[in-house]
Amino acid sequence: MSENRPNSVVYRPGSPLRDPAGLFRKLGADLLACRELAWRLLVRNISARYRQSLLGYFWAIFPPLATTAIWLFLTRERVVTISTGAVPYPVFLITGTILWQTFVDAIQIPVRVISESKSMLAKINFPREALPLTAFAECWFNVGIRALILAAAYMYLGFTPAATVGFAVAGLFAIILLGVMIGVFLSPFALLYQDVSNGLVLICQIWMYCSPVIFLPRTDGWIGLLNRWNPISPLLCQTRDWMTTGSHEFLPAASSVFLLTCAGMSAAFLVYRIGLPRAIERLSS
Amino acid sequence: MSQPILSVRNVRKRFCRNLKRSLWYGISDIAGDLIGRPQQDLTLRRDEFLAVDDVSFDVYPGESVALIGRNGAGKSTLLKMVNGLFLPDAGEIQVNGRLAALIELGAGFNPVLSGRENIYVNAAVLGMTRREVDRRLEAIVEFAELSSFIDMPLKNYSSGMRVRLGFAVASQLEPDILLIDEVLAVGDAAFRAKCYRRLSELMEKGTAFVLVSHSHHTLLTVCQKGVAMERGRMFASGPVRETLESYESRLNASGSETISLPAHRQAVDGMPCQILDVFFRDEKGRVVETPSTGNCASFCVLARSPEPMDDVSLDVVIRSPGHGVANVLSVTAGQDEQRRSIPEGTFEYRLALNPVCLPPGQYTAKISLNRKPLHTLAIAEAISFNVSTGHPFGDSLFFNARDWEVVAA
Numbered sequence A: 001m002s003e004n005r006p007n008s009v010v011y012r013p014g015s016p017l018r019d020p021a022g023l024f025r026k027l028g029a030d031l032l033a034c035r036e037l038a039w040r041l042l043v044r045n046i047s048a049r050y051r052q053s054l055l056g057y058f059w060a061i062f063p064p065l066a067t068t069a070i071w072l073f074l075t076r077e078r079v080v081t082i083s084t085g086a087v088p089y090p091v092f093l094i095t096g097t098i099l100w101q102t103f104v105d106a107i108q109i110p111v112r113v114i115s116e117s118k119s120m121l122a123k124i125n126f127p128r129e130a131l132p133l134t135a136f137a138e139c140w141f142n143v144g145i146r147a148l149i150l151a152a153a154y155m156y157l158g159f160t161p162a163a164t165v166g167f168a169v170a171g172l173f174a175i176i177l178l179g180v181m182i183g184v185f186l187s188p189f190a191l192l193y194q195d196v197s198n199g200l201v202l203i204c205q206i207w208m209y210c211s212p213v214i215f216l217p218r219t220d221g222w223i224g225l226l227n228r229w230n231p232i233s234p235l236l237c238q239t240r241d242w243m244t245t246g247s248h249e250f251l252p253a254a255s256s257v258f259l260l261t262c263a264g265m266s267a268a269f270l271v272y273r274i275g276l277p278r279a280i281e282r283l284s285s
Numbered sequence B: 001m002s003q004p005i006l007s008v009r010n011v012r013k014r015f016c017r018n019l020k021r022s023l024w025y026g027i028s029d030i031a032g033d034l035i036g037r038p039q040q041d042l043t044l045r046r047d048e049f050l051a052v053d054d055v056s057f058d059v060y061p062g063e064s065v066a067l068i069g070r071n072g073a074g075k076s077t078l079l080k081m082v083n084g085l086f087l088p089d090a091g092e093i094q095v096n097g098r099l100a101a102l103i104e105l106g107a108g109f110n111p112v113l114s115g116r117e118n119i120y121v122n123a124a125v126l127g128m129t130r131r132e133v134d135r136r137l138e139a140i141v142e143f144a145e146l147s148s149f150i151d152m153p154l155k156n157y158s159s160g161m162r163v164r165l166g167f168a169v170a171s172q173l174e175p176d177i178l179l180i181d182e183v184l185a186v187g188d189a190a191f192r193a194k195c196y197r198r199l200s201e202l203m204e205k206g207t208a209f210v211l212v213s214h215s216h217h218t219l220l221t222v223c224q225k226g227v228a229m230e231r232g233r234m235f236a237s238g239p240v241r242e243t244l245e246s247y248e249s250r251l252n253a254s255g256s257e258t259i260s261l262p263a264h265r266q267a268v269d270g271m272p273c274q275i276l277d278v279f280f281r282d283e284k285g286r287v288v289e290t291p292s293t294g295n296c297a298s299f300c301v302l303a304r305s306p307e308p309m310d311d312v313s314l315d316v317v318i319r320s321p322g323h324g325v326a327n328v329l330s331v332t333a334g335q336d337e338q339r340r341s342i343p344e345g346t347f348e349y350r351l352a353l354n355p356v357c358l359p360p361g362q363y364t365a366k367i368s369l370n371r372k373p374l375h376t377l378a379i380a381e382a383i384s385f386n387v388s389t390g391h392p393f394g395d396s397l398f399f400n401a402r403d404w405e406v407v408a409a
Helices: A020-033 A035-051 A058-076 A089-116 A118-123 A130-157 A163-192 A195-209 A221-228 A232-243 A251-283 B019-034 B075-082 B115-125 B130-144 B159-170 B189-204 B216-222 B240-254
Strands: A008-011 B006-016 B048-059 B064-068 B090-096 B099-102 B177-181 B208-212 B225-230 B233-239 B274-282 B297-305 B309-319 B327-332 B340-342 B345-353 B361-372 B375-387
Touching: A020 A035, A020 A251, A035 A130, A035 B115, A058 A089, A058 A130, A089 A118, A089 A130, A089 A163, A089 A195, A089 A232, A118 A251, A130 A163, A163 A195, A163 A232, A163 A251, A163 B019, A232 A251, A251 B019, B006 B019, B006 B075, B048 B075, B048 B090, B048 B225, B064 B075, B064 B216, B064 B240, B075 B090, B075 B177, B075 B208, B099 B159, B115 B130, B115 B159, B130 B159, B159 B189, B177 B189, B208 B216, B216 B240, B225 B240, B233 B240, B274 B361, B274 B375, B297 B309, B297 B361, B309 B345, B340 B345
Parallel strands: B048 B233, B064 B208, B064 B225, B099 B177, B177 B208
Antiparallel strands: A008 B090, B006 B048, B006 B090, B225 B233, B274 B297, B297 B345, B309 B327, B309 B340, B309 B361, B361 B375
């Protein structure tokens, strides 16, 4: 329904994959064309969310703070003992949970944004790439809020971050990209089946305990195996190290995950672009 | 003639009746597309049917085409494919020009935000840039007649106000072809007139229209061409008047010839009386299969009562598939202060229509016998009947009994 739409289009049956070059060209053009719409939707989502809520931005920081509080309590009471090397445990913990929450957001926000746009998708032809873009930007908005909380926490705990803390932005970028990739990939299916959103919540909870969020990464045993094959693990550890110890230990692994994520992102957008009209035809009517 | 602005060629689309299966087919279609399955696949899987079956038509610049058909005929599905929401399963749709659709007004509206903020969101969804909206904001607010409410949250708007805002934003588009699906049946009369004025401005500028409406009056005044569909198939196309006529005659032919009472005509639980039959009598008192427009006929209800009763009213509500949920006719003997006494046993309650003013077509009636308001003695619903063509009728909404004369003045 855009006035800027190209002047001639043909709708034909069959998979758009038969012309991959054309498909990627259109995908790129649409991604460029929808920036303004994405921005508009972002402003709408954020202002609407916080206008109808008494506690406002609190909800963006509550989950990591709660996890931190629980685990601090558990370690103080010596229910569990966790060694985190040079970094004080509270710092390690709050940094890890905030990074983890950023990742979970990045998976869930695209799914949420797209599900919430159901009726719009079913009735209006607009550049649909705007929705993942909006989700991506919303993740950064949340990162901004959490960064303030983290800074306050560091100050309170009397912790000085490592000189490499600036690199953390790159780490966050990789974390968000990985999450959004998963979210974008899942969203056509989430439009069809409610189970996807429900399942995501559960899976993310389990996933957290398979990731080095509240403990140091291990190399031995089952946890070691899980940590090694867990794509978020090197990204999370490297970003946390940049913020706390300044070590580059996980950089090679994190870089390979990042490169794979970039490739995966194109695949996810492909699934999105092909899958969405198929989901929409099942929604409408 | 120049190149068509919209060309629909042998388009087909499958749909599934069963939701669970439909969703599963959705997954398998996505998988099929991702592995690049054959270009055309028209095998009908279980519970599937063709919602659009071999439809072809062209729309030329400046032309208006009516899509005619009953609910579920496939009109909206076809419009959605033309709008590019999803692809056809067979055939081809070519659009040469900027296309806009008035299918849903106010897309992307958020109730918490103010009217002004929502204008920006809605306009962005419709493809307008921020600068364009800045320039047109005043015109939009003025068109919607909402200047004093524009900074109020949308959730405090009435539904009519929301529609006005939605249309005001959409009215800023200047497409080459505009798809309209029933959205104009909303708002008050004055605003509707304004919408039509805006559409006629667009028409003068050469915008082509594809219009879905159940109002034959609208279709006849706006469109030149018609495409009539039934169960996904196109059975008539051409000049709009002829297409509408063949649609109507088909409607009449497909319906049953006589009045049919639904199967549950036996006494409804707890109802003292029982409706046995419903039929028409002509002016000579003969039972007729169909009354005809412009001639006198009586709507007769044969019923049985266990005892004599006073002050009984016959209520008749008549609807037509062409008019949605609105009543075509709703009359009660009670409101006319014409309540009647009924005897014990079988009796016939007659409503004389002098003459029958309903246009030819298919109708459904709901009748009830009532003693007091809400005290229902008997009820029968979904009684279908046809009215056939009697007097010359034209494209009026109803038949008006009339005389013509000229007197010297």
